[in-house]
Amino acid sequence: MLHNQNNMPLFDALKAYHERKVIPFDVPGHKHGNGIPEFAEFVGKKVLEIDVNSMKPLDNISNPVSVIKEAEELMAEAYCADHAFFQVNGTTSAVQAMIMSVCKPGEKIIIPRNAHKSATNGLILSGALPVYIQPETNDRLGIAMGVSLESVEMAIAKNSDAKAVFIINPTYYGATSDVKEIVKLAHKHGMVVLVDEAHGAHFPFHPELPQSAMELGADMAAVSLHKTGGSLTQSSVLLLNEGLIDKNTVKTILNLTQTTSASYLLMGSLDVARKMLVTQGEKVLSKILKLTKNARDEINKIDGFYAFGKELIGKPGVYNFDETKLGINVTGLGLTGFEVYDLLRDEYNIQVELGDVLNILAIVSVGDGEKSIEALIKALRDISEKYRGSQGTQIKYAKIALENPEVIVSPRNAFYARKKLVKLDEAEGEVSGESIMAYPPGIPIVTPGERISKEMIYYIKFLKSQHSMLTDTQDPYVENIKVLGI
Missing domain, CATH: 3.90.100.10 (Orn/Lys/Arg decarboxylase, C-terminal domain)
Structure with missing residues (x-):
C-alpha cells in the first residue's frame, strides 16, 4: 500500500496536542517548561510544551497502534523496507537489537573489526561469538575501508554455522562494500545480513549516492537519521525486511532495552525529516553534492591537503563512495589530523566531525550551505600558510590502529x-x-x-x-x- 509521504501523523498529533493547551498532571515534571524557566527562556517555551509523555492521542512506542505506527509505516516505505521501528536511544540501541534478534549466546556472527562500539556491546548483550574479518585498508590514508566479497566468502566457508553477516554501509569516511553480492552470498548459506547504516540515512534519496542496504536486499539496517538526514540527535530508525527475521521478535528485543518514556521531540523530528527527505531530498542533496565536489577541487589546490573522493572506487574495500563525506588527508602539512582538528576548532571556530592520525573528516549534510563550506576552505588555506610540522611518526601510528x-x-x-x-x-x-x-x-x-x-x-x-x-x-x-x- 502506498502512503502519502507529505503526511506527518506523529508531528501533526503533537501540534494538535499543543493547540489544545492541555493542563498537565502527568510527567515530565517541568510541566511545559514552567519548572525550569531559565532553560525554557533559552531554548524556547514551545519546545518544552511538546516535550510530553505517552498518552492515547500520541500513541506509545512500546506498542504503537495509531500515530507512531502510521509514522513508522511511512518511514518503512521511504526506505524500501517492510517495517520500521523508531529509536530514541540512538543507532546504538538499533545495532544491539539487530544482533540480539538474530544471535543467541554462543552463536557466531561474521563482523568487520572496524565496527562501532555498539556492535561490540551487542555481542556482550547477546552472548554471540564474533568471527572478525579484516577490512581492507588504504595505506596512504591510514584508514580502514569496506570488506571485500572474498574475505566474507572465506569467513563463511570457515564458519558455515554462523547466523549472520554484519556489514558497515558506509564506513565513517564514506566507503561502501559490495553489499548486494554479500547479501546474495550470505542468503545462499542461510545467513541473515545486518547492516550498520548509521552514516547512510541520505542514500535512498539521490541517484548519485550509493544504494541503501534495504534496496540491496539486507535483512535489517540501523539508520541514523540524525547524522545526515536532519532529525534531532539521538533519533534513529531500525529497518526490517520480512523473511528470515520475525517482526515480533524484533519488537520484543527493542522493548527489553528501549525506554518506555520515548522523547516526542526526537520522534517528531524523525517524522519531519522523513517527509523532507522524500519530498525534497533529491533537490537538497543535489546542492550538497555540488558543494562537496567544488570543495574537493578547491582543497586539492591547497598545499599539504588531499581531499579524497570517488577516485578511490575500485581500490580494495571501496565498491562505491559517498561524496558527502569530505575526508581530507593532512600528511603534506607534517601535522596529525588531531592537530588540524584542534586548530580548526580553537583558531577558526569550525567543528569538524573527527580527526585521526592522518586525516580530518567534515560531514556535509542537508543543513549545510555555501557559507559554511567557504569558511572551511578559507581556514584550510590559512592553516597551510601558517602551520607546518614534522611527519615523523604519523604513518607508524596510523598503521598500528588497523591491526586485527x-x-x-x-x-x-x-x-x-x-x-x-x-x-x-x-x-x-x-x-x-x-x-x-x-x-x-x-x-x-x-x-x-x-x-x-x-x-x-x-x-x-x-x-x-x-x-x-x-x-x-x-x-x-x-x-x-x-x-x-x-
Whole structure:
C-alpha cells in the first residue's frame, strides 16, 4: 500500500496536542517548561510544551497502534523496507537489537573489526561469538575501508554455522562494500545480513549516492537519521525486511532495552525529516553534492591537503563512495589530523566531525550551505600558510590502529569475568576486560576478551599525547586498564 509521504501523523498529533493547551498532571515534571524557566527562556517555551509523555492521542512506542505506527509505516516505505521501528536511544540501541534478534549466546556472527562500539556491546548483550574479518585498508590514508566479497566468502566457508553477516554501509569516511553480492552470498548459506547504516540515512534519496542496504536486499539496517538526514540527535530508525527475521521478535528485543518514556521531540523530528527527505531530498542533496565536489577541487589546490573522493572506487574495500563525506588527508602539512582538528576548532571556530592520525573528516549534510563550506576552505588555506610540522611518526601510528587483534575470550565472558586493574604500561600480553576507543569515531582499539599488544599500548599513549577523547575505561585518564584475572 502506498502512503502519502507529505503526511506527518506523529508531528501533526503533537501540534494538535499543543493547540489544545492541555493542563498537565502527568510527567515530565517541568510541566511545559514552567519548572525550569531559565532553560525554557533559552531554548524556547514551545519546545518544552511538546516535550510530553505517552498518552492515547500520541500513541506509545512500546506498542504503537495509531500515530507512531502510521509514522513508522511511512518511514518503512521511504526506505524500501517492510517495517520500521523508531529509536530514541540512538543507532546504538538499533545495532544491539539487530544482533540480539538474530544471535543467541554462543552463536557466531561474521563482523568487520572496524565496527562501532555498539556492535561490540551487542555481542556482550547477546552472548554471540564474533568471527572478525579484516577490512581492507588504504595505506596512504591510514584508514580502514569496506570488506571485500572474498574475505566474507572465506569467513563463511570457515564458519558455515554462523547466523549472520554484519556489514558497515558506509564506513565513517564514506566507503561502501559490495553489499548486494554479500547479501546474495550470505542468503545462499542461510545467513541473515545486518547492516550498520548509521552514516547512510541520505542514500535512498539521490541517484548519485550509493544504494541503501534495504534496496540491496539486507535483512535489517540501523539508520541514523540524525547524522545526515536532519532529525534531532539521538533519533534513529531500525529497518526490517520480512523473511528470515520475525517482526515480533524484533519488537520484543527493542522493548527489553528501549525506554518506555520515548522523547516526542526526537520522534517528531524523525517524522519531519522523513517527509523532507522524500519530498525534497533529491533537490537538497543535489546542492550538497555540488558543494562537496567544488570543495574537493578547491582543497586539492591547497598545499599539504588531499581531499579524497570517488577516485578511490575500485581500490580494495571501496565498491562505491559517498561524496558527502569530505575526508581530507593532512600528511603534506607534517601535522596529525588531531592537530588540524584542534586548530580548526580553537583558531577558526569550525567543528569538524573527527580527526585521526592522518586525516580530518567534515560531514556535509542537508543543513549545510555555501557559507559554511567557504569558511572551511578559507581556514584550510590559512592553516597551510601558517602551520607546518614534522611527519615523523604519523604513518607508524596510523598503521598500528588497523591491526586485527587476537581474540582469547568472547566479549560476553570477558565482560562478566573477574578482573584486576593494571598499569597500561604493564598490560602487554594481558586479556582486556574493557574497551578503549577514541570518540569519535567510537571504533574500539581493544575490546573485552582481546589480547593487549605492545602496539595497542603505544597507540593509546599516542592518542593521549594528541589530547584525543578516549572513552569506555573505568579509569577516565586511561593510566590503568582492567584485565582478566584475580
